[in-house]
Amino acid sequence: MRKMSILSMAFAAMTLTASAATPQFDKILSKAKSAATSSTTGDAAGNSLSSVLGTNKASESDLVGTWKYNQPGVAFTSKNVLAKAGGQVAASTAKSKLKSSFSKVGIQGSNTQFTFNSDKTFTGKLRGKSLSGTYTYDPGTSKLTLKTALVSLPCYVQKSTSGLSLLFESTKLLKLFQTGAQLSGNSSLQTISTLCKNYDGMRMGFDLKK
Numbered sequence: 001m002r003k004m005s006i007l008s009m010a011f012a013a014m015t016l017t018a019s020a021a022t023p024q025f026d027k028i029l030s031k032a033k034s035a036a037t038s039s040t041t042g043d044a045a046g047n048s049l050s051s052v053l054g055t056n057k058a059s060e061s062d063l064v065g066t067w068k069y070n071q072p073g074v075a076f077t078s079k080n081v082l083a084k085a086g087g088q089v090a091a092s093t094a095k096s097k098l099k100s101s102f103s104k105v106g107i108q109g110s111n112t113q114f115t116f117n118s119d120k121t122f123t124g125k126l127r128g129k130s131l132s133g134t135y136t137y138d139p140g141t142s143k144l145t146l147k148t149a150l151v152s153l154p155c156y157v158q159k160s161t162s163g164l165s166l167l168f169e170s171t172k173l174l175k176l177f178q179t180g181a182q183l184s185g186n187s188s189l190q191t192i193s194t195l196c197k198n199y200d201g202m203r204m205g206f207d208l209k210k
Contacts, residue, residue, distance in 0.1 A: 051075050051091040052082055053167065053203060056159035057142050061118075063157065063164070067208035069112035072098035073165035074204050075158055081201035094199055101191045105177065107206075114166070114208065122146065126176065151179050160207050167203035170195075 053075045074095045076082040082091065111128040116135065123132040133148035137157070144166065146153045153172050158165040168176065170193055177189055192204070 051088060052079050053077055053156055053158060054142055057139060058157045058159050058164060059139055060137050062159070063116040063137060063144075064118050065210055066113060066115040067164055067210060069107060069109045069206050070162045070209045071095070071207045072102055072204065073158070073160065073167055073207040074098065074202060075156075075165065075167050076199075077201040077203065084200075090199060094195060094202060094204070097195055098192065098204055101189075101195070105189065112206070148179075151175060155205060156203060162207055163209040165205060165207050167205040169203060170197070173204060 051074065072095050074091050076091070082088075086093075106127045112124075112126055114122060114124040116122050120134050120136065121132070122135050123130070125131070131148055133146060135144060135146050137144045142156045142158065144155050144157050146155065153168070153176055155166050155168045155172065158167060174189055174193055177192075195204075
């Protein structure tokens with residue numbers, strides 16, 4: 001009888017312990033789930049912000065150095081424009097299409113680069129064709145203007161995960177290809193032009209790394 005009483009008490013104690021532990025365990029699971037959701041949301045928000053001009057500004061000293069082409073760069077003029085275009089998915093889709101067009105016209109890391117000097121001069125290669133001149137940069141607006149003997153080209157600088165992005169309006173990017181890379185009448189250039197028309201408020205260009 002005494003043994004049964006002891007067993008009953010032990011069972012009751014185990015039941016109470018498990019009962020008390022359950023809310024604690026549920027609380028731990030809830031915190032873990034919340035942390036995972038927060039991390040995923042944060043990553044998505046970070047990716048979206050990197051696709052909006054002016055969110056990751058570069059200083060003038062950030063420009064100095066030699067930057068080689070890594071992949072196409074894409075950004076929208078505002079968060080509202082990005083949302084209307086379809087969010088981060090639209091930016092990724094546009095970048096993928098741009099990558100194909102760049103590849104067809106011969107843009108590669110080995111033949112496309114820009115070197116910005118502290119004395120406001122720059123040199124570079126676009127599809128292996130040399131270009132040089134001077135530049136001006138406004139860190140407040142992120143506007144960079146490249147000036148060569150033939151043309152003056154405004155673009156925007158954005159910090160990217162790999163380094164810097166140079167982003168142009170479609171007409172300015174096409175002009176850069178036509179004057180700097182000596183391309184004209186290329187079907188891939190038409191694809192680039194059409195792509196930008198399909199995404200209002202999009203700027204495109206180059207993601208660069210040192």
